[in-house]
Amino acid sequence: MNLVDNFPALLLLFLISTIYLLATFPKTSDDKKTTKTQPGGGEGRPPTRGWCEHIKELKIFLPLLVPKDVAIRRQMIFDYSVVMVCLGADRLIKLASPILLRQVVDVLASDDRAAKRLPWVEVLLFVICHSILGKVVSDVSSTYQSQATGRAEDAITVALYNKLLEQSAEYHENSKSGTVDSEERNGFKSYLDSVTRVSGLGLDTIQNWQTVSHFNRIDYERSRFEDAVRSCRKSWIQCSKPLRWSALAPKVVSCLGIGSVCLLGCYQILHSDRSAGDFAMLFQFWTGLISPMNNLVGIVAYADRFLADNHKIIEILRLETKVRDKEDATDFKLGKGSIEFNHVQFSYDGQREVVKDVSFKIEGGKTVAIVGETGGGKSTMFKLLCRAYDVTAGSVEIDGQDVRDVRMATLRDHISIVPQNIGVFNTTIYENLRYANLDATREQIEDACIAAALHKRILSLTNAYEEQVGEKGAKLSGGELQRLAIARALLRKTQIVLFDKATSNLDAETEDRIQTYLKKWYQGRTVIVVAHRLATVSNADMIISAAMGTKW
Numbered sequence: 181m182n183l184v185d186n187f188p189a190l191l192l193l194f195l196i197s198t199i200y201l202l203a204t205f206p207k208t209s210d211d212k213k214t215t216k217t218q219p220g221g222g223e224g225r226p227p228t229r230g231w232c233e234h235i236k237e238l239k240i241f242l243p244l245l246v247p248k249d250v251a252i253r254r255q256m257i258f259d260y261s262v263v264m265v266c267l268g269a270d271r272l273i274k275l276a277s278p279i280l281l282r283q284v285v286d287v288l289a290s291d292d293r294a295a296k297r298l299p300w301v302e303v304l305l306f307v308i309c310h311s312i313l314g315k316v317v318s319d320v321s322s323t324y325q326s327q328a329t330g331r332a333e334d335a336i337t338v339a340l341y342n343k344l345l346e347q348s349a350e351y352h353e354n355s356k357s358g359t360v361d362s363e364e365r366n367g368f369k370s371y372l373d374s375v376t377r378v379s380g381l382g383l384d385t386i387q388n389w390q391t392v393s394h395f396n397r398i399d400y401e402r403s404r405f406e407d408a409v410r411s412c413r414k415s416w417i418q419c420s421k422p423l424r425w426s427a428l429a430p431k432v433v434s435c436l437g438i439g440s441v442c443l444l445g446c447y448q449i450l451h452s453d454r455s456a457g458d459f460a461m462l463f464q465f466w467t468g469l470i471s472p473m474n475n476l477v478g479i480v481a482y483a484d485r486f487l488a489d490n491h492k493i494i495e496i497l498r499l500e501t502k503v504r505d506k507e508d509a510t511d512f513k514l515g516k517g518s519i520e521f522n523h524v525q526f527s528y529d530g531q532r533e534v535v536k537d538v539s540f541k542i543e544g545g546k547t548v549a550i551v552g553e554t555g556g557g558k559s560t561m562f563k564l565l566c567r568a569y570d571v572t573a574g575s576v577e578i579d580g581q582d583v584r585d586v587r588m589a590t591l592r593d594h595i596s597i598v599p600q601n602i603g604v605f606n607t608t609i610y611e612n613l614r615y616a617n618l619d620a621t622r623e624q625i626e627d628a629c630i631a632a633a634l635h636k637r638i639l640s641l642t643n644a645y646e647e648q649v650g651e652k653g654a655k656l657s658g659g660e661l662q663r664l665a666i667a668r669a670l671l672r673k674t675q676i677v678l679f680d681k682a683t684s685n686l687d688a689e690t691e692d693r694i695q696t697y698l699k700k701w702y703q704g705r706t707v708i709v710v711a712h713r714l715a716t717v718s719n720a721d722m723i724i725s726a727a728m729g730t731k732w
């Protein structure tokens with residue numbers, strides 16, 4: 181019995197099993213429900229698509245998988261070449277091993293006692309081919325494969341991070357960190373989606389622990405989280421069904437195949453002149469055939485889950501940045517810092533006008549106060565000035581340049597803002613201050629804190645400037661946070677400075693001390709101050725009154 185003799189039988193088995201395996205591949209169905217688009221960048225799951233659509237989607241990853249750096253690209257080509265060579269070598273080993281095994285068995289099972297001997301050469305060849313070479317080839321292949329896939333994963337991670345960083349304020353203000361809605365319970369959502377939501381919900385609750393505690397909602401949050409975890413488990417059961425079938429199918433085929441091969445081998449040994457070696461060869465040969473099929477099913481199942489679970493990655497990679505530099509944007513040229521709003525209109529949602537036909541001009545180097553009803557659009561005006569959003573109509577000009585015509589990075593280099601909601605990183609006070617100006621010296625940082633009436637307070641803390649500020653600055657008081665934000669603005673030393681109720685949490689005496697310093701510091705700079713207290717705006721050269729949806 182040789183390979184050619186058994187070729188029809190093996191081919192038949194191979195075809196039957198391939199057809200069977202293909203039939204059990206994880207399927208993509210088009211009958212699944214479309215879920216609604218949710219605020220925050222459309223987190224709803226799109227309708228499940230067919231393989232063609234999935235493969236088209238993969239195109240988005242291609243540019244990421246070809247590194248721009250020539251050296252890295254060469255390394256990647258080398259890695260994949262090694263993997264391909266290893267694959268070829270592995271196939272050859274799988275073909276050669278059964279033939280070598282047959283020779284071992286034939287020597288041992290020989291009827292001729294004189295021909296019986298210790299087949300050490302045959303055993304050596306078999307062990308070298310099957311175990312040593314096979315192991316070396318598979319180790320080399322997996323090393324280079326993990327190097328190549330690791331690089332691809334890094335490229336995708338960095339691309340995702342960059343995409344999120346370059347999104348406009350609208351995306352970030354609307355994105356939500358974790359909710360559980362009724363859609364989640366319908367089981368069509370992917371497992372990964374549920375995991376993301378459970379962890380998002382948990383994170384959101386823990387981060388807002390104070391709110392949870394103030395409203396005595398511990399039990400409420402506990403049951404919400406338990407619901408989310410249960411729903412996640414349901415999703416896992418739902419989505420793991422096809423995986424379990426696809427894992428079972430090759431095992432069934434393998435058992436049937438091996439049974440058939442054994443029966444066929446035994447039958448031929450009994451009824452013809454086939455040797456025991458032929459039987460061993462056939463057995464090994466079958467094992468070599470079935471393993472690539474198992475791998476194929478694994479790859480297909482993985483690809484299916486990857487594409488289904490990573491629709492969010494694809495969605496993010498496809499995001500268009502709403503506020504971005506024009507192709508022909510020029511560098512912003514700073515003059516004295518004059519600001520002009522020309523019939524500016526703005527709406528966040530395209531329906532409710534928050535800023536309506538607002539026009540004013542601020543000369544460079546002047547201090548202007550904006551007062552007015554709460555919700556009147558004062559903070560929004562700052563956002564338009566920094567080009568966090570684009571105006572719906574009209575224009576915003578700084579030193580005669582429309583903010584939409586200049587490169588955003590060069591514009592923002594000249595504007596400091598002390599916002600109402602101060603963002604801090606969970607690190608030391610010093611690091612949070614230095615974030616404003618990475619080149620600032622320790623002395624400059626301390627000077628800025630002295631001016632913001634914060635230095636002495638920092639020194640009174642156990643670890644002084646090295647004190648950790650906690651999550652969202654939880655370890656600092658409202659007034660300390662505001663003074664930290666003022667010190668940051670001072671460190672930036674920009675021509676245009678925007679204060680959005682920057683001293684609202686300070687007592688009158690501390691505010692007075694800061695105002696005295698700021699009065700000197702304001703000179704030559706364009707400063708816009710939003711405040712409700714009269715004392716805060718007393719330094720202003722001009723006062724603008726703002727009311728929501730009305731002409732200022």
Ligand SMILES: Nc1ncnc2c1ncn2[C@@H]1O[C@H](COP(=O)(O)OP(=O)(O)OP(=O)(O)O)[C@@H](O)[C@H]1O
Pocket residue numbers: 353528529534553554555556557558559560561600
């Ligand atoms: N990101 C946003 N998306 C949708 N609407 C928003 C957003 N930010 C603010 N608004 C709405 O725009 C209006 C103006 O808000 P803005 O914060 O500019 O007012 P403000 O004058 O600074 O108010 P306050 O004096 O209370 O700080 C408000 O009605 C607010 O609800």
